[in-house]
Each structure stands twice: as C-alpha cells, then as structure tokens.
Amino acid sequence: MHSRMESIQEIQNVYSLVTDLFIGIVDEKGDSFTPFSFPQTVEIGALTYIQDRLKEIIPNSCHFEDSLIYDFIPGLKMYIIPFRLPFQRTFFLVSGFFLEEGTKHEVLNFSGKTVQDTSLFPLVLQAKEYSEAAKQKKLRQLENACKLIGQLWAAEHERMQYQKKMREMKETVHFLSDPQADVDSFLTHVQKRTDALDFIGFAVKSEANVFTVKYFHSGTDRSMIGQKFMLGEGFLGQAMAAEKFQIWTDIQEDPRTHFFKRFGLLPSSLFCAPVCLHGENKGLLFGGSFHRAHWEEFLVEEFKFLSSLFQSIYLISSLKNQINSQRIQWFTMNEILRHLANTTDGEKLLSIFLDMSMYLMESPAACVVFRKNRLSEQISFLSRGMDETLRSVYQKDLESRFFTKPFHAAPFTKPEVYRFNDQWFLEYPIICQEHFYGILSVAVDQPHPPQKSKECLITLANVCGISLAMAENGSEMNREHEFYHFLIDLEQYFRPDILHHKRKAKEIARKFCRSLDLNDLFQDMIQYAIDLINLDSAIIQKYFPNKKIQKYIEMYHYLLENPMDMKEEKIPLESKIIFLAFQYEIDPESVRQLTDQLSQAFILFLEGLEEEKDEMTPGKTDEGKGEDGNVPHGFLQSVNLSRREFEVLDLVLKGASNQEIAEKLSISYHTVKNHMTNILQKLGVSDRAQAIAKIYQMGYFPKLD
Numbered sequence: 001m002h003s004r005m006e007s008i009q010e011i012q013n014v015y016s017l018v019t020d021l022f023i024g025i026v027d028e029k030g031d032s033f034t035p036f037s038f039p040q041t042v043e044i045g046a047l048t049y050i051q052d053r054l055k056e057i058i059p060n061s062c063h064f065e066d067s068l069i070y071d072f073i074p075g076l077k078m079y080i081i082p083f084r085l086p087f088q089r090t091f092f093l094v095s096g097f098f099l100e101e102g103t104k105h106e107v108l109n110f111s112g113k114t115v116q117d118t119s120l121f122p123l124v125l126q127a128k129e130y131s132e133a134a135k136q137k138k139l140r141q142l143e144n145a146c147k148l149i150g151q152l153w154a155a156e157h158e159r160m161q162y163q164k165k166m167r168e169m170k171e172t173v174h175f176l177s178d179p180q181a182d183v184d185s186f187l188t189h190v191q192k193r194t195d196a197l198d199f200i201g202f203a204v205k206s207e208a209n210v211f212t213v214k215y216f217h218s219g220t221d222r223s224m225i226g227q228k229f230m231l232g233e234g235f236l237g238q239a240m241a242a243e244k245f246q247i248w249t250d251i252q253e254d255p256r257t258h259f260f261k262r263f264g265l266l267p268s269s270l271f272c273a274p275v276c277l278h279g280e281n282k283g284l285l286f287g288g289s290f291h292r293a294h295w296e297e298f299l300v301e302e303f304k305f306l307s308s309l310f311q312s313i314y315l316i317s318s319l320k321n322q323i324n325s326q327r328i329q330w331f332t333m334n335e336i337l338r339h340l341a342n343t344t345d346g347e348k349l350l351s352i353f354l355d356m357s358m359y360l361m362e363s364p365a366a367c368v369v370f371r372k373n374r375l376s377e378q379i380s381f382l383s384r385g386m387d388e389t390l391r392s393v394y395q396k397d398l399e400s401r402f403f404t405k406p407f408h409a410a411p412f413t414k415p416e417v418y419r420f421n422d423q424w425f426l427e428y429p430i431i432c433q434e435h436f437y438g439i440l441s442v443a444v445d446q447p448h449p450p451q452k453s454k455e456c457l458i459t460l461a462n463v464c465g466i467s468l469a470m471a472e473n474g475s476e477m478n479r480e481h482e483f484y485h486f487l488i489d490l491e492q493y494f495r496p497d498i499l500h501h502k503r504k505a506k507e508i509a510r511k512f513c514r515s516l517d518l519n520d521l522f523q524d525m526i527q528y529a530i531d532l533i534n535l536d537s538a539i540i541q542k543y544f545p546n547k548k549i550q551k552y553i554e555m556y557h558y559l560l561e562n563p564m565d566m567k568e569e570k571i572p573l574e575s576k577i578i579f580l581a582f583q584y585e586i587d588p589e590s591v592r593q594l595t596d597q598l599s600q601a602f603i604l605f606l607e608g609l610e611e612e613k614d615e616m617t618p619g620k621t622d623e624g625k626g627e628d629g630n631v632p633h634g635f636l637q638s639v640n641l642s643r644r645e646f647e648v649l650d651l652v653l654k655g656a657s658n659q660e661i662a663e664k665l666s667i668s669y670h671t672v673k674n675h676m677t678n679i680l681q682k683l684g685v686s687d688r689a690q691a692i693a694k695i696y697q698m699g700y701f702p703k704l705d
Contacts, residue, residue, distance in 0.1 A: 370438025
C-alpha cells in the first residue's frame with residue numbers, strides 16, 4: 001500500500017506530464033514539502049536556483065489567498081496556488097515555466113544581459129508561449145491537482161484520526177476491566193486521553209434540586225470541586241432539567257458561563273450528559289474546551305460514547321460501594337449481636353452503639369441522652385466527637401426539650417432534623433415496649449439527610465431501646481422475644497431483600513399449611529422458623545432455646561444440600577414446608593425439579609393459587625362440604641363429572657401418571673386414557689396443565705394421602 005506522500009508524488013508526476021510544466025509543493029517559508037516533478041531533465045544548478053528563489057518569493061506572497069501568475073525572472077512566468085490541508089497549515093503548489101505569447105526572443109535577450117546563472121537559459125529555451133486561454137486552462141488543471149491532493153490528504157488524515165480515536169476508545173474500554181478503576185480515575189484518564197477536552201467533571205445531587213461538583217479535572221486545577229448549582233440554573237442546571245445529552249458551542253460571551261468564569265475558567269464549548277441508573281438521575285457528567293468554539297460531529301459522538309462508558313463505570317463503582325457497605329453492615333450486625341449477648345450493662349452497650357452509628361452514617365459526632373430506668377429521675381448523657389462546650393450546652397437543650405415532664409410514648413414518630421449551634425442533628429426517640437427511654441442524636445451535614453440515614457438511625461435507636469430494656473429486666477423469655485423483634489428490625493434496614501423473601505415465603509407456607517388442614521400452632525412454628533433460617537446455628541442455639549425450632553432449621557439446611565431427600569420420613573414436615581416455601585421464593589426452578597409427592601402437591605397448589613381470585617382452602621369454604629369429603633358442594637354437578645372421572649382427576653391433581661392412576665384404581669391404562677379424554681372435554685380444556693389450573697380456580701384442592 002502506498003504511503004500518503006508517495007500518492008501525492010504520483011499525482012504531481014502525472015500532472016507535470018499532462019501540463020508539460022514542473023510542479024512542486026512548498027510550505028509558507030518556501031521550503032520544499034515534496035520533491036519537484038519535471039517533464040524534462042533539469043540541471044542541478046537550475047534546480048538549486050529555483051529552490052533558493054522560491055524561499056524569497058513565497059514568504060512575500062503567502063498573504064495572497066487566490067491563485068496568481070508570478071514572474072520568476074522577468075518574462076519567465078510560473079503559477080503559485082495556495083491551498084490548506086486538514087491540520088490548518090497553508091501550502092503552495094508552484095508550477096512553471098511558461099511565456100506570454102510572442103515574448104520568447106525578448107525574454108532571452110533580457111535574460112542574457114541580466115541573469116548571471118547560465119543554467120537558467122535552458123529553462124527559458126524550453127518554456128512555451130501560451131495565449132490567455134491556454135494560461136487559464138493550465139491554471140484550472142493545476143487547481144484540480146490541488147483539490148485532488150487536498151482530498152487525498154483529508155481522507156488519510158481522517159483515517160489516521162479514526163485509528164487514533166479507536167485506540168483511545170479501546171484503551172478506555174480496557175480501563176473498565178481494571179479492578180482499581182473508579183469514577184475519579186476514569187475522569188482523569190478521559191481528560192488526559194481526549195485532546196478536545198480541556199476539562200471534565202461530575203456533579204451529584206446533594207439536596208433537593210441542588211447539585212454539587214464532586215469531581216473536576218483540568219490539568220492540576222480542582223477549583224470547581226464543591227461548587228453548587230440549582231436544577232435549571234445555567235448550562236449544567238438546564239441539562240439536568242432537560243434530562244438529555246446536550247452540546248453548546250461558541251459560548252464565550254454567553255452569560256451562563258459565569259458559573260465557570262468565577263474561577264477563571266473561560267469555556268468556548270461544553271457538553272453535558274445526565275447520568276441515569278435504574279430510571280433515576282444520579283448526577284451530571286460535563287466537559288468542555290477553552291479553545292474549540294465548535295466540535296466536529298465525530299467528537300460529539302465520541303462524547304456520547306464516553307458518557308455511556310461513564311454510566312458503566314459509575315454503576316460498577318456504586319456496586320462496589322454497595323457491596324462494601326453491606327459488608328460493614330453485616331459486620332456491625334454481628335458486633336451488635338455479640339455485645340448484646342455478652343453484656344447487660346446498658347451504658348456500655350450505648351457507648352458501643354454510638355461508635356457504630358458514627359461509622360455507619362459517616363457522622364462526625366453522636367450522642368444519647370437517656371434514663372437508665374424508665375421510672376428513674378436521673379438523666380445520663382453519652383457522646384462521641386463533641387467538644388466539651390458543645391456537649392454541655394446540647395445536653396441541656398435535649399433535657400429541656402424531652403425530660404421536663406415524663407413521657408409515656410415517643411415525643412415524635414419519625415427522625416427529625418434539629419439545628420443547634422450551626423450544626424444539624426438527626427434525632428430519634430429510644431423506645432422499647434412503648435416505653436420512652438431517651439433520644440439518640442447523630443450529626444448530619446445537611447437539613448435533608450437521605451432516607452437511608454433515617455432508617456439507619458431508627459434501627460440503632462431500637463437497638464438502644466432493647467439494650468436498656470434488657471439491662472432493666474433481663475428475663476430470659478423477654479430476651480428471646482426482644483432478640484427476635486430486634487433481628488427483624490435489623491433485617492429491615494440491612495437486608496430488606498431477604499426480609500421481603502421471608503415475608504413472601506411465610507405467606508406461601510401459611511396458605512399451603514391451610515390447604516393441608518394443618519393447625520395454627522404448626523403454622524406459627526413454621527412462620528417463626530422462617531424468620532430465623534439465615535442466622536448462624538450457634539446464635540440460634542444460644543439465644544433461641546426452642547429445640548423444635550432448632551431441629552426444623554437444622555433439617556432445612558440439610559435439605560439445601562440434599563434436596564432429593566425430601567422423600568425421607570426422618571425429615572420433619574415442618575422443615576420440608578420451610579424448604580419448599582423459601583426456596584420457591586428465591587429459586588422456583590429448583591423446586592419444580594423435585595419429584596416427591598409433597599413437592600408436586602406444592603407446585604400444583606401454587607399453580608392453582610395463581611389462578612384463584614378469592615382465597616378458598618379445604619375445610620374453610622363459604623359453601624361447606626358435600627358428600628365427597630373435601631369437594632365443595634355442587635362441585636361434581638358443576639363440572640358434570642362421574643364419580644370415576646373425579647377419582648381420576650383427583651389423582652392427576654396429586655401428580656400421578658396415567659400408569660400410576662391405572663394401578664391405584666385397578667383399571668386398565670386404556671381406560672384411564674378414555675377417562676382423561678372425557679374429563680378434558682367436559683372441562684373445555686386441551687391438556688392436563690389447563691385442567692389443573694381450572695380446577696384450582698374453581699376452589700378445589702386435593703387432600704394429600
């Protein structure tokens with residue numbers, strides 16, 4: 001493949017032959033950019049003279065923008081044609097030599113008298129005389145040569161730019177695989193790699209309709225970090241309000257650039273890209289140039305591409321932070337359990353929880369004002385991160401607001417933000433068994449802290465209440481009861497996803513137990529066990545001494561490892577139902593693969609449950625039972641089934657195959673098939689699955705053997 005310069009040289013050579021003129025390209029100083037092309041042989045001396053003379057001519061002519069005819073020496077003429085290449089440099093195509101029509105003899109005489117370099121005489125002798133029309137024709141040919149060279153150069157330049165951008169994009173995409181990659185390092189990488197961007201930054205939502213620049217890169221300049229703007233304010237606020245990618249160019253005089261000009265930054269162009277994850281705007285990516293008033297289309301597409309990559313790196317970074325936060329939360333939960341188990345000293349526990357609250361909520365200070373005994377008049381105060389002055393005055397303020405008269409319930413029902421001495425505090429009452437013990441307060445950096453912070457404070461305050469209540473009475477039964485509800489509170493904050501699965505599993509288990517006519521105590525034990533299944537066995541044995549509950553959970557974990565042992569009679573029915581309900585909630589497919597009778601009945605039950613509009617269970621219907629045991633009154637008449645057809649259908653609902661039905665009812669396999677055909681026709685369905693769904697929808701559930 002020819003190089004770019006080789007291709008330009010070939011164009012020169014061809015046009016030199018076509019025009020019968022020498023052709024060369026020189027820069028603004030007259031220096032040769034390409035070797036000259038001559039249609040005939042030229043002496044070295046003449047070539048040297050031409051090159052030296054052009055260094056005198058071109059600098060004095062480079063201010064011309066149009067083609068011109070220039071006297072190289074008096075009477076011996078040449079073309080000078082300026083043209084620009086994509087990297088914004090001006091070049092000149094020079095070509096000659098020729099004479100005005102009828103002037104050759106005159107030019108030779110004059111040259112012989114005035115020009116001392118005899119190597120030029122052959123050039124004059126070889127030069128042809130052109131009429132005005134011929135001169136214009138040659139000029140058009142040479143201008144076409146310039147256009148062709150410019151197009152060739154532009155295509156090559158574009159190809160090289162494309163290759164460069166592809167390399168940069170590959171490097172940027174590869175950057176995402178770096179385990180150390182985060183938002184800040186990604187922005188640093190982009191700013192260094194993208195020539196068109198002089199600065200890049202990212203703003204996050206800090207308050208309602210208020211955004212704060214969290215990251216900013218412009219060489220070593222970080223002046224924009226911490227600056228705020230309102231939704232709809234300036235370029236950045238307008239982009240957030242529009243919720244779409246936007247480009248602004250030639251903005252040097254636009255008043256909306258004042259946001260940047262306050263810090264000595266003078267953008268000429270700007271792009272803004274809202275960052276949206278899971279349908280929610282998380283912030284704004286923005287960047288711009290101090291020198292480019294306009295951006296080419298390929299740069300705009302590149303910025304859109306970078307914005308998409310940034311969303312990916314932001315998501316990855318957010319997930320890393322979330323995972324790390326969950327680790328911290330689980331560690332904190334374990335620490336809380338350990339301390340609750342090992343001490344009944346309420347004040348010592350409160351000190352530990354203050355440290356934990358500051359750690360979890362990233363707070364500089366926290367305190368608690370409380371009564372050790374809810375009937376006591378003595379008020380205690382513990383704090384972390386407060387100097388003596390603040391500690392003293394804030395304690396008095398809390399006492400005056402909450403302890404001037406006895407409280408029998410919470411002074412307020414949700415966390416409230418209170419401003420004291422130019423500091424915001426998030427306050428929440430410490431309550432246990434509807435008794436008010438005190439106030440837990442954590443310093444926050446804004447008047448509207450995130451909902452997650454409020455939920456965290458509620459959980460910690462509940463823990464504090466449990467600690468004080470345990471220290472106050474300390475009975476074993478009360479301790480187990482408090483532990484149980486305390487764990488539910490912790491899961492509500494730390495693992496709401498698991499708590500959601502448990503609630504769904506308990507609902508399924510309750511309905512399935514009712515379909516099997518199991519009593520309320522049986523159902524309650526299953527409900528209680530489901531709430532504890534993800535706890536470590538050592539914690540269950542130590543703090544929940546009910547041996548049956550321990551056995552149910554132990555065998556549930558056994559089934560997790562050995563699901564095919566569902567047929568084993570040694571495993572309690574309670575454990576099997578716990579396993580089916582909870583496992584179906586988190587991994588339905590694993591339950592559908594089980595083949596034992598209970599699992600098949602459970603799946604059939606759920607398929608019917610999805611179809612029913614009103615909850616109807618065996619033994620608890622509005623219609624009562626008919627002569628067929630647990631068959632609703634009028635069921636046989638409504639579906640027009642014979643007694644034998646009903647027996648076949650009942651076994652189908654229990655998961656039996658045609659062969660198993662034949663053996664169970666002591667009839668032939670062919671007879672079973674005939675019964676099935678009649679059943680499907682009477683029910684108006686085409687297969688077993690539709691038949692089962694319709695029967696469940698009608699309110700009938702098979703009774704297990």
